[in-house]
Amino acid sequence: MKTIRLLAFLLLALPMMSACGAQGEEAKEIELVYVVWDSEIASNHVVKIALEQAGYDVTLTSVEQGIMWSSVADGSADAHVAGWLPEDMKVHYEQHKDDIIDLGANLEGAQTGLAVPTYMEIDSIEELSADVVSTITGIDAGAGVMMTTEEALREYGMDDVTLSASSDAIMTAELGNRYAAQEPIVITAWQPHWKFNSYDLKFLEDSKGIYEANGEIRTIVRAGLAEEKPEAYRILDQFYWTADDMNEVMLYMAKDGMEPEEAAEKWVNANQDKVDEWLKGV
Numbered sequence: 001m002k003t004i005r006l007l008a009f010l011l012l013a014l015p016m017m018s019a020c021g022a023q024g025e026e027a028k029e030i031e032l033v034y035v036v037w038d039s040e041i042a043s044n045h046v047v048k049i050a051l052e053q054a055g056y057d058v059t060l061t062s063v064e065q066g067i068m069w070s071s072v073a074d075g076s077a078d079a080h081v082a083g084w085l086p087e088d089m090k091v092h093y094e095q096h097k098d099d100i101i102d103l104g105a106n107l108e109g110a111q112t113g114l115a116v117p118t119y120m121e122i123d124s125i126e127e128l129s130a131d132v133v134s135t136i137t138g139i140d141a142g143a144g145v146m147m148t149t150e151e152a153l154r155e156y157g158m159d160d161v162t163l164s165a166s167s168d169a170i171m172t173a174e175l176g177n178r179y180a181a182q183e184p185i186v187i188t189a190w191q192p193h194w195k196f197n198s199y200d201l202k203f204l205e206d207s208k209g210i211y212e213a214n215g216e217i218r219t220i221v222r223a224g225l226a227e228e229k230p231e232a233y234r235i236l237d238q239f240y241w242t243a244d245d246m247n248e249v250m251l252y253m254a255k256d257g258m259e260p261e262e263a264a265e266k267w268v269n270a271n272q273d274k275v276d277e278w279l280k281g282v
Helices: 002-027 038-053 065-073 090-099 144-155 168-180 230-238 243-254 260-270 272-278
Strands: 029-034 057-062 079-085 100-117 135-137 162-164 187-191 201-203 215-222
Touching: 029 038, 029 065, 038 057, 038 079, 038 230, 038 243, 038 260, 038 272, 065 079, 065 090, 065 100, 065 215, 079 090, 079 100, 079 230, 090 100, 090 144, 100 144, 100 243, 135 168, 135 187, 144 162, 144 187, 168 187, 187 201, 215 230, 230 272, 243 260, 260 272
Parallel strands: 029 057, 029 079, 135 162
Antiparallel strands: 079 215, 100 187, 100 201, 100 215
8 A cells, every 4th residue: 555655655656746847957958148249249159158168058049139139038048147227228238228137247347439440530420421431431320439520520510421330240341442442431340340450440439428448348147147047147247358358259250250159168268267266156
């Protein structure tokens, strides 16, 4: 009789044990969203490796900038490490700030603006006109730097200059073509970015202070992440690196032709001590 009761108990308990196991596995899954800029491709693939070292199954999902913010705010994604603030993505931040957790800077000294090759003679946005270039080569239309550039065109009275939307990849390809021919080009730019290591570029002076002069890239997570996935939360909270670190990964991709996973792995292998700092307490 005892044997029968024990077997009955085990049969009843098995589904519950399986469910608990499934919940445990689910708690070790995490999704990061990011915009398809080389800077964010670099940071997300490095963070992915750090989370994997802690046993997480990490999904990286590339999205448009507005969705990057809204998906963390509504909980459909867990986090992003691409909050260019306080200026560049301020519209999205203000819209969602009550529904997200801002963990602060993971990189400091970020800058956005309009940039030109150093062989061009202009040094400030005031000098920009259709006589210099009629079109500013931009990136994706929803990007913060694009919205800021539209504001700059209005504030500086550049009615004869237009802003052309494209992508990070198309913009840098166009820069490379114009640079090789020593032709004029004005681009929407941000730093860190590998193009500043590969070409002699300069930001145009922004006397009106419209662009990000000394900003930061912040880590943003969804509400409840600390309680549901405390180890992932801790790693994301402790994630911090420098512009040189980010540029190194980007150059592996842009100049050495590495895939993002390979570039991130190479950087981590050479900088495991930094990654260990992010993993402290996990």
